[in-house]
Amino acid sequence: MGAGYRKSCENRESEMAATRRESTLRVGVPSCTGVSTTLSWISTLARRYELLPDNEKQQFITATQIWLVILNLIQDLVLKKTRFWIKHLQNDSFSPTPKECSPLAKPSLPTLSVLTGFSPSRLSMFFRTTHNVQPTTKYKGGKNMLKEKILNKEAVVGVIGLGYVGLPLAVEKAKAGFKVIGFDIQQKKVDMVNRGENYIGDVVNEDLEQIVKDGMLRATTDFDELKNCDVVAICVPTPLDKYKQPDLTYVVNSTKEVAKRLHKDMLVVLESTTYPGTTEEVMKPILEETGLKCGEDFYLAFSPERVDPGNIRYKTKNTPKVVGGIGEKSTEVAKLLYESVLDAEVFVVSSPKEAEMTKILENTFRIVNIALINEMAIVANKMGINIWEVVNAASTKPFGFMPFYPGPGVGGHCIPIDPFYLTYIARKYNYHTRLIELAGEINDFMPEYVVDRLMKLLNEQKKCMNGAKIVMLGIAYKGDIDDMRESPALKVLGHLERNLADVTVVDPYVSEFRWNGEIIKTAKLTAELIKEADAVIITTAHKHKVDYKLVVDNAKLIFDTKNILKTLGISGENVEVL
Template sequence: MERDYRGELVERLTTRQARVAVVGMGYVGLPLAVVFAEAGFDVTGIDPIASKMEALNRGESYILDVSSEQVRALVGQGRLRGTTDYAVLQDIDAVSICVPTPLRKTGDPDLSYIVSAAESLAPYLHPGMVVVLESSTYPGTTRELVLPILTERSGLEVGKDFFLAFSPERVDPGRKDWTTYNTPKVIGGITPACCEVSTAWYQQAIQTVVPVSSTEVAEMTKLLENTFRMINIGLVNELAIMCDRLKIDVWEVIEAAATKPFGFMKFTPGPGLGGHCIPIDPLYLSWKLRSVKYTARFIDLASEINTYMPRFVVGKVQDALNQQGKPVKGSNILVLGAAYKADIDDLRESPALDVIHLLREKGAVVSYHDPYIPVIQQDELSMESVPDLMEAVRGADCVVIITNHSKYDYPAILEAARLIVDTRNALGKLGRNNPKVVRL
């Protein structure tokens, strides 16, 4: 009689007896590991960065969305630990893969982290194990890339001996209302049994789980979500450019439109797109569609507009300085906020990096301040946040608000600054009709 691995694993998962691992302990992996541990699972985090795992084992969090108190309590209870050694997977029942999926400089998807994680897991794959990929990627990745690595090296049959699914991460760093726990979780399996097992697992720790018919549907769901946001941000960014040409206040237009109780969703313009998901995920879809001879025109156009925004911002800075009889070259320019959005410490794909590069190319003397990011080390860019914010504001020829952190005292900054280019409407009504404020 054949062994019922599906039934045995579901039993272990629903009674919290299963041992869990999370591969990739970053912005997605650590919060997920904490949610599983708080639900009563024994969780091991695996990450190649030893310093992260050492901090975890000391009970220290390195991500703003997870407190050190949470980590310390779970480590003390023996529910959470970190390691760099994949060999622990030989004793693990359930694995979530939460590794990065950046774009290469050529614009092609870089799936090397997924491949590395799958190849590192494969030697320890055993009957009665479930694997869930969470990394954002194009439709077909789980079935076409991960599945062959796991089956060819193990000889196990998916849906019978082991179970494989895709569940897109939906983390929005910095949010307090929607978290890993209460954001609905979409899950699609390679087979119906794979979906059943992975759903049974995630239902023990996540408030709402939404099963779908396949891994491809789950993968496409994530891309639709972020493509929707990317395109609408591109639309409102282009509206900002159009309003600038027509001498119309784009912020007033948006606020007026937002009073309509149906048929409109409020998006706001900015200096460009940032974060790991919105600027990147739609381009995975665009890349995939090129392989079937289809051009994703909305995605490509929105990407073009959003990519242009840092240059548009620099143009506003240049025009604002010209009005004061100053060239960009040699001017002291202070960039406020380096993170890609307010009140987080995430620098990934931040438009601040492009703005700084472009200003430097024009000869500006650029400094920055960010309460969450003390140092920038990105490619050729190496900078430290100015130690005294208000002194830097007073000494700057122009202050450029890139990230609207709530910690900033905007009235004080407005009073001390000579000139401000506000790309986020951070000053609100204070900036309207103020001669030393230029708004996007």
């Protein structure tokens, strides 16, 4: 009976999974007739089970499973009523319960797992899925009008900053059914969005074109339109100055613009990476200068962006989100908003500080481990050891190891910057983050180290760096994208030029870039260009749009700092790796 029942449950789970995937499904509030009795019965069984001594539980389980099989056959309980009784067990505050239904005690997930045959994780997924399904009825007269607007997709969403974070977020919110207004100080971006022209690699061109055509997304430089927004997401840059001190100018200015148009029931969410305390200690006072009180008149939360440009698997839509609001109401509303947009878990933390620290931890973890492997690469080279082979060998360990790979430095909008926000704020607490700063020093040294290695390789061929023709393959900070922010390749270029090398930059994803106040156009990769060069240095791991076989066949010397040739199965006696 137990095995047969579990198989029946598995079939039911498959049916329910298929049902949940129907995006048009909307769950209404069914009649309580017949269901109330069943719910009370299940709840009573669960409570009794938890009180039984261990030696009587198995007999109780067997009897319960028999009754559940009968109920499945008679009422199709799991498939048709699951969403309804789970809502009651969760006591969902967003979905009103018919008055004639009496409140039920909430048994634990492990107990429900034993009684129903579903795993706790599967039941937990049911809870989340049910929580995300919108009711067909538009409830009126509730205490929190913003919740109702979000549930009914009537909230107008503003997104400040239409860059790598803001534009994908604006597009997803518009695709989810919200009317979105994008704000940016760059007229060029605003005009492109309003024409449906895409400039961000992670946004699908057709998606942007369609939502603009449908009137779901428009952009403006007029921040006065913030007064028409129910929700505002701030997605602006948070750079470091030359002393690696946080520059919150964009966040502060954006918050001031919102404050001028702040109104009751507005939700403000900061997505820009920053140090713990920014939301509560910088933004909240600015917004409360209006006389409105956070948590009562308006809502404020932090939810860190998790954009990984060029990542094919994880985009804004399916990347889990962390949310921390100032007070329970702010957290609740912010969570509801993201659940209405994303196909991923929305993980709630107790306050904005925990959410802010989460993002810092994620990228500090990476910068420290990259620094470790970069230092290992330096030592391994001195010892005549191939570090890439070592990493691949260590990766065969199925536990306790995560591979990181060396390179010419770290780049992008997060890893080189975010950890130093923590370094800054830690000093205010009289603590010196030595590990983070040491990791930064090692990674900052890598461009210089790479050029020194290339210089030695040229010397071995009786060439000097002064006047050498160098083809630098890649100027973007990572492969197969055009993003150059904090790119270590730029630092490599600087060191090469300071050593008087004649450098030609090739990057199929970047047609031109600004360098020392001038616009530099990248060259086209040709056999003639490679043949004339004294060396080729690969600084970006582009897997596409580069004919590496042409490079290997025609180059005198190749210094592959990313090991991309080995990754693609290309080899040559003229290839050296970092």
